[in-house]
Amino acid sequence: MPDSSEDQPSDVSEAASPPTRVTLKEIAAHASVSRSTVSLVMQESPLVAAQTRERVRASAQALGYVYNRGAATLRSARTSTLGVIVHDIANPFFSAMVAGIDETLQRRGYVPFLATSGDSPERQARLIARLREQRVDALLLCPAEQTPACVIASFAGWHMPCVEVMRHVGETPHGDFVGADIPSGIAAAVAHLFAQGHRRVALLAGAGDHSADRQRVTGYREAMQRAGLETEIRVHRGELSRRAGLERTLALMQSPSAPTALICHNDLVALGALLALQRLGLEAGHDCAVVGIDDIDEAALAEPALTSIATQPRDIGQAAAELALARIDDPRGDRRRIVLPAPLEIRATTAFPLGTPQESS
Amino acid sequence: MPDSSEDQPSDVSEAASPPTRVTLKEIAAHASVSRSTVSLVMQESPLVAAQTRERVRASAQALGYVYNRGAATLRSARTSTLGVIVHDIANPFFSAMVAGIDETLQRRGYVPFLATSGDSPERQARLIARLREQRVDALLLCPAEQTPACVIASFAGWHMPCVEVMRHVGETPHGDFVGADIPSGIAAAVAHLFAQGHRRVALLAGAGDHSADRQRVTGYREAMQRAGLETEIRVHRGELSRRAGLERTLALMQSPSAPTALICHNDLVALGALLALQRLGLEAGHDCAVVGIDDIDEAALAEPALTSIATQPRDIGQAAAELALARIDDPRGDRRRIVLPAPLEIRATTAFPLGTPQESS
DNA sequence: CAACCCTTTTGGATCGATCCAAATCACGGA
DNA sequence: TCCGTGATTTGGATCGATCCAAAAGGGTTG
Structure with a gap:
């Protein structure tokens, strides 16, 4: 698609607006060819002769032409546009993910619409409606809690590809999905903690009811069972902010049976x-x-450095964007479920066997 | 503008695509009115009779109509769309700002295109070109370093409102601008530190050459002079990540004339x-x-809690979005420069007079 | 009953690109 | 010279909404 010129019309650069807007027609006249030919040049079609192509490009440049993608869309039904809905862009995970999405899309000449649902299904429904009106070529959706299953199902009906990211509605993803293998990461974490001598390993989970939450809880349960620690299973539900983490831990550690390890x-x-x-x-x-x-x-960078299960938001964003683009090119291909590994990054907060005294620094 | 229905066509909900797409024409036939009338209903025009409006709405709902904003744009030259360019969405300041932008736009039925420039003027130029092709109604731009002045100037020429946010090219903003009064915040910080007995107050600045950077340096210089500390002025330039902050401070504090206070x-x-x-x-x-x-x-939440000059990114985002929307409604109104206060939030990292011994906890 | 006004509705032109079938061109071979 | 063939180019219809000037309806009034 065209990457139009970057400078203003070279005639009256100041003051009054040139009342004639520049369209394919003006370029056609200037370069003495037909509108159709100019259109082909703009689409980088191999059909036009090299010489003609250059002449047309020069005219476009000279007149300060700007491609009108909206008009093209009307006829061709492609917008080069993609919707992204997350609940909270201020969450560092999602902002990193969006950075990955943006990176992939920029390379392919797409531009993302970004919108945040605040985890409200109503707001999400409004946003989806709005993005449909904009005729986005596809949607990347991290579904809000309590999203009814029919919402995802309807995308197929109205011919808009939708890739669920990180979360999915229902037990198993209904269509395309990109996520991280958090259960394996949790399994690795539990095994690692067990090897360090920990037995009372608690999970600080969310209070929500979405797949990302359930996935952590069941991953933790199964891992604890495999380690023979089913009697030690403690799932604590609550809010998920930094402040909540602080308060919840304060309460938890002062209780009679305080854990020796926390998975958050x-x-x-x-x-x-x-x-x-x-x-x-x-x-x-x-x-x-x-x-x-x-x-x-x-x-x-935390002090001490935090052991963490690396979900790699940037990679997830890239993978999701790539899947969406592939789906746009091949709308009826097989649905894909991409689950990226989430390796355990071991750092100071789990580096020592339980009971090791801290050395003075 | 229309807030279309949210459910699928009620006839063949499964399988094959209904080969006739639903447009104003279909609705017109179904409701036995003309296309024009349906259009007026979609625009919420007060011209149509209440009864007619309801009938048309019912037909639209029944047929599963989705408003085609692209087609409308072609005729009316409004996209209900707005571009946002920042250098790095993963930076918490900008992600909070984008959250503020999104909040304001959602209320007004606009959708933002988000793109990141990575502080590269070339990438920025490509993005601007692409957003022009999409015919965004306005652009919110935090200009990349080294952005040539002509870029901002050209927006007026091609009739696209552009609001500069946080940074501006040139000595003074060329057009609309929204930022924070960081110099006053720095002045307050220097005065506060002075009152606590500090004299060697250093500035950890960026290495960049953009207004946001210069503003901090001159704000600091002037504040130091006012406090009679011109001989203590120390501006250290370098990178701006968390890691860089760590490394730069390590080096600085081990130097012979280490400062007693840092403004970052x-x-x-x-x-x-x-x-x-x-x-x-x-x-x-x-x-x-x-x-x-x-x-x-x-x-x-840091330990100890960090004293900080509150630039309030969310408010800035909201103000910028509102200014852009106002400019869309009144393209030739007077340009505005909005500078929001940036109050000093005093916390533990500056809470004690210099030399106070720390109590044991 | 005509003239007039106000409210509603309407047809047709229009926005700026793409699609497609058909026209044109250039050139070598019969 | 005429024809076939592949490479280019072209006109006109089309996408789905909006705009506008004009028409239709429905009272009121003189």
């Missing part, structure tokens, strides 16, 4: 937990191990 | 500085004061 729903919660331990005078990694999920930049 | 370009750098102090066995707020800029969520 995400790094924000885990970083909050680190703060709580610090306030309690406990040393993370010695008195209590902590594992986060996502491995955001901050994890490696 | 942003909170990420300041949080890096806190980590550095910790590693050096120094107590932030006692051995060395630290001030950040932005007041991201994390600042209040």
